[in-house]
Amino acid sequence: MSLHRPGKGIPLEDEDASRLKFNEGLDSMSETxxxxxxxxxxxxxxxVRNRSxxxxxxxFSKxxxxxxxxxxxxxxxxLNDARRTLSKYNLHQFELPLLLNLLPAxxxxxxxxxx
Structure with a gap:
């Protein structure tokens, strides 16, 4: 099933995280x-909170x-060490933060x- 982007005639394909299939927002992120x-x-x-x-x-508070x-x-x-270590394993940019969130054994x- 395809979805349509509001206000545009461009259909969006279904996302499927198990196949690392995402819509343009996550897939089009640059290296930075x-x-x-x-x-x-x-x-x-x-x-940010500790700034002047x-x-x-x-x-922001919530x-x-x-x-x-x-x-x-x-x-x-x-955190930096964990991200750097996980980055060596050629993970999709979606998977890396999930591993950091879950910290599987x-x-x-x-x-x-x-x-």
Whole structure:
């Protein structure tokens, strides 16, 4: 089944994460753009909050509260090391943050959790 993009006559194909088939947003990301794990998002938002003029919006506060609740790695050095290590395995840019979010104990658990 194809979906149509609102306001445009271009049909969107069905996404299928198990086959790493995504619509243009995720597939068209450049090398300088990448998906973040929850822990990486937490680190980024904390850095923004610690600036001299942090955002004071409710959305920012609630987002930080959410990612803080589910963060598994708080040390930025560990996060960078983990991303660098996983990057060596030629993973799709969608899979890497999932592994950082889930932190599976072994390969079999990772294969079970991530299609």
């Amino acid at each position: 753009q990448f998906a973040l794990s929850i822990s990486e998002t937490n680190a980024l938002l904390r850095n 003029n942090p955002p004071k919006s409710t959305v 987002t930080l509260e959410y990612v803080d609740q589910f963060t598994k790695m708080r040390d930025e050095g560990q 072994n390969v079999d658990e990772a294969k079970t959790l991530i299609p």
